[in-house]
Amino acid sequence: MIGGIKRVQVRAGSEADFEAAHRALAAQVKAHEPGTLSYELFRDGAPGRYVVLDCYRDGEALAAHNVSPHGAIWFPRMRAMLERIDVSYFPGHAPGDAQYTALSLTRAPWEKAFRLAADLRLLPRWATRFCQELREEGETFVVRSPQGDVRLRYEADAAARVIWHCIDAGGGELRMPMRVLPHGPGSLLLFTIQQPAGCSDAAFHEQIGWVDQEIGQLRELVEAP
Structure with missing residues (x-):
């Protein structure tokens, strides 16, 4: 299992669009990615700051998420709304899976x-x-x-x-x-x-x-x- 944390700063005025885009993407993830165990968005207090918590069954599931057809649509749209993003993934315990x-x-x-x-x-x-x-x-x-x-x-x-x-x-x-x-x-x-x-x-x-x-x-x- 692999867990991820994305800390993002959204451009001022784009918060509602970013939240709507994440909802649309999360619905596609839930429908088409059995290896993605969770994909949640949280507000981080300060204006425009969010945290995305995601969890994947293994490395193959993470790779499938990164190259998914719905990701190809939504990732560029969401990146265009960002001022900053910091990403961390935490490896599981099976060598070769992380x-x-x-x-x-x-x-x-x-x-x-x-x-x-x-x-x-x-x-x-x-x-x-x-x-x-x-x-x-x-x-x-x-x-x-x-x-x-x-x-x-x-x-x-x-x-x-x-x-x-x-x-x-x-x-x-x-x-x-x-x-x-x-x-x-x-x-x-x-x-x-x-x-x-x-x-x-x-x-x-x-x-x-x-x-x-x-x-x-x-x-x-x-x-x-």
Whole structure:
């Protein structure tokens, strides 16, 4: 099971529209997502501040929610009403089932953000904890990480606005998506990591801290002149 908390600040004057959009989305979630166990919106006291509490049966259920047809309709509409969003996911206890999505809003247009995020040679400039050294070996790159050397390649799909990070530490390839989505004149960066089999909850929580830091550094990179 995976629990999520989204803390959002809605633009002034958009509160009623945001609440109506969430009701419409929640109805679709309830009707079409058996793996989503709850999807609730709460006011957080201050004007325009809300908390979304969601719970998923497993990583597959969370992934299905993120790519759902109704989400494709409602997520962009709701994001357009936001000034800020902070997202946290809390992993369950079964290794391999847990996922975490780090998120950052940036002022950079999505085309620029996507181009820089998809340049693997720039990885050492923002993923400073994961990528301690980067070298090319044939068609792939080798990253010296805290866990040792891993092979890394990107699959970038600008039409789908996703950059797949394909990582192989010797036990098979693990694919993790980074999405770069338009958000008004800027863009939204989302990077989902998965808890590998054999990775303890404590180690995964440490990785979550690294990813939160690194996506902030990616934001600084894409916003630089």
